[in-house]
Amino acid sequence: MRAPPDAVTVLDELEQDAVTELVNLGISRAALSLAEMVREEVSLSVPKATLVNREEAIRTLGEREAKNLVAVHQIFEGEVNGRALLIFPEANSLELVRAVVGGDLSNEEIIELEQEALAETGNIILNACLGTMADQLQRSLRVSLPEILHGDSESFFSLAPPPQPGEQVLFIYINFAVRRRNINGYIALLLDIPALAALRALLREYIARVAGN
Amino acid sequence: MNYKLLIVDDSKLARMAVRKALNALYPDWTQIEAADAAEAVKAVKEKAPDIAVLDFNMPGRDGIDLAAELRASRPGMPVAILSANRQREILDRTKAVGAVFLAKPLTEGAFGKFLKGALRELNKAQS
Numbered sequence: 001m002r003a004p005p006d007a008v009t010v011l012d013e014l015e016q017d018a019v020t021e022l023v024n025l026g027i028s029r030a031a032l033s034l035a036e037m038v039r040e041e042v043s044l045s046v047p048k049a050t051l052v053n054r055e056e057a058i059r060t061l062g063e064r065e066a067k068n069l070v071a072v073h074q075i076f077e078g079e080v081n082g083r084a085l086l087i088f089p090e091a092n093s094l095e096l097v098r099a100v101v102g103g104d105l106s107n108e109e110i111i112e113l114e115q116e117a118l119a120e121t122g123n124i125i126l127n128a129c130l131g132t133m134a135d136q137l138q139r140s141l142r143v144s145l146p147e148i149l150h151g152d153s154e155s156f157f158s159l160a161p162p163p164q165p166g167e168q169v170l171f172i173y174i175n176f177a178v179r180r181r182n183i184n185g186y187i188a189l190l191l192d193i194p195a196l197a198a199l200r201a202l203l204r205e206y207i208a209r210v211a212g213n
Numbered sequence: 214m215n216y217k218l219l220i221v222d223d224s225k226l227a228r229m230a231v232r233k234a235l236n237a238l239y240p241d242w243t244q245i246e247a248a249d250a251a252e253a254v255k256a257v258k259e260k261a262p263d264i265a266v267l268d269f270n271m272p273g274r275d276g277i278d279l280a281a282e283l284r285a286s287r288p289g290m291p292v293a294i295l296s297a298n299r300q301r302e303i304l305d306r307t308k309a310v311g312a313v314f315l316a317k318p319l320t321e322g323a324f325g326k327f328l329k330g331a332l333r334e335l336n337k338a339q340s
Contacts, residue, residue, distance in 0.1 A: 013225060014225060014226050014229075017224040017225050017226035017227065018226050020224060021224055021226060021227060021317075024270060024297055024317075025297045025317060025318065028296070028297035028298040028299070028317075029297070031298065031300065032298075032299060032300060035300055041300055041301070041302045042300070136318065207226060210226065210229070210230040210233070210318070211226055211229035211230050211232075211233055212233070
């Protein structure tokens with residue numbers, strides 16, 4: 001279905017730069033937290049924040065990754081409401097847990113800890129990211145408890161309540177590389193039409209603040 | 214004296230933010246902008262900036278790699294690396310190429326301190 005004509009479907013160059021800059025600040029903070037947790041350096045690829053519709057987000061993630069994905073899902077509420085997902089291949093999930101809890105545990109123990117460790121790790125990464133963005137936009141956000149989901153790109157981008165026509169996904173591809181391990185992750189922020197309009201208003205304020213005369 | 218400051222960042226907004234801070238601190242200085250490493254190398258050759266501020270996180274070559282090259286071609290040029298990523302490795306690499314680390318988001322206080330230090334270095338080299 002097509003988005004209503006007044007819907008925000010594209011961001012202009014400065015708004016795009018502002019989103020990328022905010023995400024960059026957020027992800028850098030998240031990487032520092034992750035580096036402390038795994039006691040190793042965490043390198044990051046340049047996060048490119050792109051605004052795409054739901055179908056494109058499903059397709060992009062589906063093309064890059066196999067079906068078996070795991071996501072840490074959190075709902076955020078404030079001036080901008082939406083959901084945040086930290087997504088990575090299921091095959092990476094035990095590796096991430098092992099990196100966080102240390103190498104001395106048996107496979108059984110790691111599997112037992114998996115849900116809890118993923119929720120905790122996801123919570124720290126997503127909160128670092130969302131919190132930094134909210135601080136920069138001078139607003140506060142409430143973030144729900146983390147929930148672990150298993151599925152594929154289609155199921156992650158179709159969570160209840162059913163998405164509205166024209167719903168946009170702020171889809172951010174990041175690559176967390178923990179030294180000696182290779183853990184790929186994605187962050188997606190799902191925003192509906194009013195949320196995107198609210199975000200755009202905040203981005204304009206932010207742009208005026210950092211670049212205005 | 215009127216100095217020339219080179220700002221290298223792939224984000225137009227980030228370049229505007231540096232420009233705003235510079236306008237507040239030294240409104241008479243000349244600003245030169247580059248959006249990537251190749252443009253920066255060209256700008257250094259053609260416009261001979263006195264000081265450079267480089268974003269760390271750019272597509273292609275990162276700011277620290279670029280800083281090493283720029284300082285090799287203009288050894289006396291004070292260079293700052295601007296980054297939100299404050300991990301030890303980044304700080305160490307910045308120091309190793311003789312550049313100063315500036316945390317993002319850039320504050321006028323930190324930027325002013327870097328520019329004062331840069332001016333001292335430039336004056337020392339001239340005297």
